[in-house]
Amino acid sequence: MEGEVGRFRRGHLVPVPKVACLEELNQLIAAGIAADDARRIARRAETIGEAFILEQARLHPLPAEPFDPARLLSAKVDAKARVCVLQSWYSVPVRLAGRRIQVRLGAHQLEVLDPGSGRVVAVHQRSLHKHTQDLVLDHYLEVLARKPGALGGSTALKQAREQGVFTATHDRFWAQARRDRGDGAGTRALVEVLLLHRTLPAEVIGAGIDAALRVGSTDPELVAIEARRLLEAPLAPVVPIQQALARYERPTPALDGYDSLLAQPTTVIDLEARR
Numbered sequence: 001m002e003g004e005v006g007r008f009r010r011g012h013l014v015p016v017p018k019v020a021c022l023e024e025l026n027q028l029i030a031a032g033i034a035a036d037d038a039r040r041i042a043r044r045a046e047t048i049g050e051a052f053i054l055e056q057a058r059l060h061p062l063p064a065e066p067f068d069p070a071r072l073l074s075a076k077v078d079a080k081a082r083v084c085v086l087q088s089w090y091s092v093p094v095r096l097a098g099r100r101i102q103v104r105l106g107a108h109q110l111e112v113l114d115p116g117s118g119r120v121v122a123v124h125q126r127s128l129h130k131h132t133q134d135l136v137l138d139h140y141l142e143v144l145a146r147k148p149g150a151l152g153g154s155t156a157l158k159q160a161r162e163q164g165v166f167t168a169t170h171d172r173f174w175a176q177a178r179r180d181r182g183d184g185a186g187t188r189a190l191v192e193v194l195l196l197h198r199t200l201p202a203e204v205i206g207a208g209i210d211a212a213l214r215v216g217s218t219d220p221e222l223v224a225i226e227a228r229r230l231l232e233a234p235l236a237p238v239v240p241i242q243q244a245l246a247r248y249e250r251p252t253p254a255l256d257g258y259d260s261l262l263a264q265p266t267t268v269i270d271l272e273a274r275r
Contacts, residue, residue: 021128022108070106077101081139085110088127091135091156094143096121135159137166138198141191148187169206170194177218192220196227204230 012032019025037049044051075083081094085103092101092112104111105126112122124134135156144151151157160166173193178186196205208227212219 070104070111073103073105075101075103082133082135083112087130089133089135090122090124090127091133091139092122093139133159137194141195145188145191148184148191151187151191165202167206169209173209173213173218173223176213180218186218189218189220193223196220196224200224200227200231204228 012029017025017028019028037047037052039048040046041048046054073085075085077083077092077096077099079097081097082089082091083101083103085105090110090112096112096115099115101115102113104113108126110124110126111120112124113119114121122136122139124136127134133155137154137156137160140154140156144154157166170190170193174186174190176186177189180186181189193205193209196208204227205223207230208223208225211226212222215222
């Protein structure tokens with residue numbers, strides 16, 4: 001909507017509209033601009049849209065370097081590995097608990113920067129409501145490996161289920177692992193599987209879990225082996241030997257032609273006479 005904000009009347013936002021997300025608000029603003037394009041001011045001959053086209057030709061072009069509207073904020077991570085930004089809570093990797101970090105707050109998302117390297121270590125969609133929590137289960141896996149009993153009732157697990165990150169396949173593996181290994185060891189096996197999501201796609205991990213459960217195993221290493229096997233493409237298609245050698249087939253050699261040579265008279269050359 002660059003260059004169009006000036007054509008939008010504030011009357012379109014009075015009273016303040018209620019929207020579910022920023023995309024819906026942008027659609028409302030775009031509809032207001034389209035309605036204003038056909039409107040005429042007083043007795044002017046051209047519409048607002050036509051007048052803007054004439055004015056736009058006299059405007060300077062936008063700068064080549066994009067403008068970053070994000071705000072750079074400083075926040076301290078609490079003991080639960082969360083930062084509070086504008087009265088909303090967001091999780092960060094648990095290793096940052098108790099440290100002060102920088103946060104880039106944009107219109108759509110929030111980025112958490114590592115205090116040492118400055119690289120992005122967590123990304124959250126910006127919350128539209130105050131006093132909410134946005135927790136990522138992956139941020140707590142190192143703690144859950146030592147305290148597996150905290151996983152069952154955690155808010156991070158509940159949100160992961162709601163977002164489809166923790167699927168029914170994970171639940172089946174967890175239930176089978178607890179039956180085979182006990183609650184603590186079974187949950188640790190699940191945590192090891194969840195750690196695989198940092199390096200492997202979710203679909204191959206799900207297929208690896210299914211493959212392990214089919215043979216009655218809840219070994220995380222077997223899940224990793226099956227997932228990597230499915231991820232690696234075969235080097236070449238397998239061709240059956242008979243099909244591959246068909247083009248080299250020839251008829252069986254025969255000696256019939258040599259028998260015909262024996263039936264013909266031979267000519268003896270007198271070398272002494274030639275001399």
